[in-house]
Amino acid sequence: MTVVETTTQASGAPTQGHLAVHGVHKSYGTLEVLRGIDLEVRPGEVTVILGPSGSGKSTLLRVINHLEKVDRGFVALDGELIGYARRRTPTGEVLRELKEKEILVQRTSIGFVFQNFNLFGHLTVLENIVEAPVSAQKRRRSEVEAQARELLERVGLADKADARPRQLSGGQQQRVAIARALATRPRLLLFDEPTSALDPELVGDVLDVIKDLARTGTTMIVVTHEVGFARELADTVVFMDDGRIVEQGPPSQVLDAPREDRTRTFLQKVL
Amino acid sequence: MSTVLPQDESRQIAPPPAAQPADSSGDPSARSSTLPPTKPPRQAPSGDFESLRVLPARQPGRWVATAAVAVLLAMALSSLVTNPRWEWDVVAQYLVWPSIVDGLWGTLRLTAAAAAVGFGLGTVLALMRLSRSPLLQSVSWGYTWVFRSVPLILQLLLWYNLAYLYPTLSLGIPFGPELLSFGTLDVIDKFGAAVLGLGLSQAAYSAEIVRAGILGVDQGQHEAAAALGIPRARQSARIVLPQAMRTIVPTSVNEIIGLVKGTSIVYVLAYGELFYTVTVIYGRNQRVVPLLMVAAIWYLVITTVLTVAQFYVERHYAKGAVRTLPPTPVQKVRWSVQIAWSRVSGKPLPPSIPPAYAVRALPQRGHLTRTGRAHVGGAR
Ligand SMILES: Nc1ncnc2c1ncn2[C@@H]1O[C@H](COP(=O)(O)OP(=O)(O)OP(=O)(O)O)[C@@H](O)[C@H]1O
Numbered sequence: 001m002t003v004v005e006t007t008t009q010a011s012g013a014p015t016q017g018h019l020a021v022h023g024v025h026k027s028y029g030t031l032e033v034l035r036g037i038d039l040e041v042r043p044g045e046v047t048v049i050l051g052p053s054g055s056g057k058s059t060l061l062r063v064i065n066h067l068e069k070v071d072r073g074f075v076a077l078d079g080e081l082i083g084y085a086r087r088r089t090p091t092g093e094v095l096r097e098l099k100e101k102e103i104l105v106q107r108t109s110i111g112f113v114f115q116n117f118n119l120f121g122h123l124t125v126l127e128n129i130v131e132a133p134v135s136a137q138k139r140r141r142s143e144v145e146a147q148a149r150e151l152l153e154r155v156g157l158a159d160k161a162d163a164r165p166r167q168l169s170g171g172q173q174q175r176v177a178i179a180r181a182l183a184t185r186p187r188l189l190l191f192d193e194p195t196s197a198l199d200p201e202l203v204g205d206v207l208d209v210i211k212d213l214a215r216t217g218t219t220m221i222v223v224t225h226e227v228g229f230a231r232e233l234a235d236t237v238v239f240m241d242d243g244r245i246v247e248q249g250p251p252s253q254v255l256d257a258p259r260e261d262r263t264r265t266f267l268q269k270v271l
Numbered sequence: 272m273s274t275v276l277p278q279d280e281s282r283q284i285a286p287p288p289a290a291q292p293a294d295s296s297g298d299p300s301a302r303s304s305t306l307p308p309t310k311p312p313r314q315a316p317s318g319d320f321e322s323l324r325v326l327p328a329r330q331p332g333r334w335v336a337t338a339a340v341a342v343l344l345a346m347a348l349s350s351l352v353t354n355p356r357w358e359w360d361v362v363a364q365y366l367v368w369p370s371i372v373d374g375l376w377g378t379l380r381l382t383a384a385a386a387a388v389g390f391g392l393g394t395v396l397a398l399m400r401l402s403r404s405p406l407l408q409s410v411s412w413g414y415t416w417v418f419r420s421v422p423l424i425l426q427l428l429l430w431y432n433l434a435y436l437y438p439t440l441s442l443g444i445p446f447g448p449e450l451l452s453f454g455t456l457d458v459i460d461k462f463g464a465a466v467l468g469l470g471l472s473q474a475a476y477s478a479e480i481v482r483a484g485i486l487g488v489d490q491g492q493h494e495a496a497a498a499l500g501i502p503r504a505r506q507s508a509r510i511v512l513p514q515a516m517r518t519i520v521p522t523s524v525n526e527i528i529g530l531v532k533g534t535s536i537v538y539v540l541a542y543g544e545l546f547y548t549v550t551v552i553y554g555r556n557q558r559v560v561p562l563l564m565v566a567a568i569w570y571l572v573i574t575t576v577l578t579v580a581q582f583y584v585e586r587h588y589a590k591g592a593v594r595t596l597p598p599t600p601v602q603k604v605r606w607s608v609q610i611a612w613s614r615v616s617g618k619p620l621p622p623s624i625p626p627a628y629a630v631r632a633l634p635q636r637g638h639l640t641r642t643g644r645a646h647v648g649g650a651r
């Protein structure tokens with residue numbers, strides 16, 4: 001973990017948002033969904049995960065913000081283990097599972113954008129965004145509301161603050177969901193197929209917002225089938241299949257000159 | 272044969288309007304096959320439909336049914352009025368009799384207290400049942416099991432006789448010294464026993480209603496709340512329960528209405544609620560039927576108030592679940608009056624009336640006028 005800190009500081013890049021996933025295994029019953037995942041995301045980088053359906057992409061994201069517990073391995077953000085704490089005991093060092101309350105606190109530094117938005121339908125757009133900063137981070141409501149309006153401006157929905165989610169189009173809902181995820185000022189943003197529930201003509205608006213975030217140096221992991229997006233913005237493209245990372249590297253390598261056959265066949269199908 | 276031919280002809284000459292754009296946008300195969308493109312269709316152009324009057328569909332069966340119901344209703348009403356044994360004068364006399372009003376107050380107090388205990392504890396039980404702690408789950412399950420199994424009347428009598436089992440109640444350290452002590456009868460009087468009996472058994476039923484409501488909330492809502500790091504208690508209170516209310520409210524009002532009438536069972540404790548008061552009075556003056564009618568009227572009034580309240584509570588929790596809220600009866604009446612007035616006076620409608628509703632109130636309605644506001648309210 002100390003290694004992590006020195007590398008990020010030495011490179012002069014932003015020191016926040018360094019994710020390390022190490023040797024993660026996860027099973028549902030007898031089905032092993034993740035079979036030893038190693039992944040590193042450096043601050044400010046955009047990582048795009050590609051892979052066929054059922055390959056474990058969503059599960060990996062859910063493991064990263066500890067919506068799912070791992071069976072083996074660890075996830076650390078800026079050197080801090082997610083879901084566990086290091087404790088010294090008389091018999092040596094151990095990892096103690098954190099209480100739900102502590103995990104909830106950790107999650108405020110990881111934003112999550114769902115495939116089907118999951119906005120709170122009974123709250124207005126503004127209330128959706130303000131909720132977590134006020135109740136989880138105990139920030140002042142007036143300050144958070146001002147920030148929320150700025151975020152809405154940024155995603156192009158300044159006039160929709162008082163609408164309710166069901167009065168918005170899918171693309172608008174997803175942009176609100178992004179604003180909501182940003183409101184807790186997370187160090188890492190996770191997107192799980194943010195555009196796959198949208199009509200084709202709405203995809204562009206949402207991708208524009210994500211691109212804007214990427215350019216301003218937000219660390220993010222994006223699961224998507226938009227290969228064009230990956231080519232344009234990804235620092236790293238990760239190809240997953242059957243619970244393993246088959247291949248990872250810059251887009252020029254993974255997308256244009258894949259080393260693995262499985263990557264090649266998959267890309268032929270989606271392109 | 273002779274009848275078929277002209278039909279075929281007309282079909283060729285007047286194509287369905289949807290086929291027309293294809294002509295201009297260039298579908299050459301369609302153009303060349305059947306139609307000489309020069310001839311305009313013989314049917315009236317679509318713009319002319321707007322000048323036609325739309326008549327509602329005829330419903331003769333409905334008229335017959337309405338007449339039959341009206342006759343039956345008239346018969347029932349006339350028997351209520353003409354049969355002197357109903358003794359409506361006695362009913363009128365006792366309707367706001369002081370002791371009846373006291374009894375009514377007793378019923379309302381009992382209902383409110385039992386509903387508060389029932390739904391308060393019921394919500395806690397539901398959350399316990401859905402928690403991850405096996406202990407809390409089993410306690411909640413056990414509670415529901417016991418209190419749903421034992422008949423209410425038995426529970427009431429048991430609570431009332433608590434003083435026999437435990438003459439004093441005390442606060443203190445478990446198995447240690449007592450700090451405060453009360454006589455059981457001072458704490459649990461008739462009202463207390465009734466509230467405990469009604470409320471605790473209501474809690475068992477409410478718990479299941481609340482649990483069903485929570486289970487009905489989309490899993491994604493729980494996940495989003497967890498992913499945002501919102502504290503657990505706040506997740507329930509702010510995110511999940513308000514959305515569960517949409518399914519909880521209708522069943523709960525049902526339960527509360529049941530509770531209003533259920534309080535009458537408390538007459539076994541001789542507590543002065545409405546039904547007990549009525550039985551006491553007719554025991555003295557033998558006017559059984561009119562006094563039962565007095566109670567019936569009051570129960571009807573309470574239920575009516577609750578039903579109206581239900582409408583508005585449901586409407587409140589429907590916010591965000593539906594795109595546009597249905598109008599309230601008050602709004603409907605106000606709009607109808609405004610529309611009628613604008614037709615009489617010829618003034619334009621106020622803009623606050625939704626177009627869909629304004630058009631529906633017109634005498635000649637139809638899909639052709641429904642979209643345009645220009646036709647609404649005397650603009651013609
Ligand atoms: N809660 C669960 N219980 C059991 N099996 C699960 C559960 N969640 C996911 N799985 C299984 O785990 C595997 C990986 O699922 P995951 O959702 O991570 O795939 P994915 O790569 O995101 O696919 P997609 O592109 O279709 O979203 C699938 O085979 C799925 O059936």
Ligand SMILES: [Mg+2]
Nearest residue numbers: 057058059192
């Ligand atoms: Mg997925």
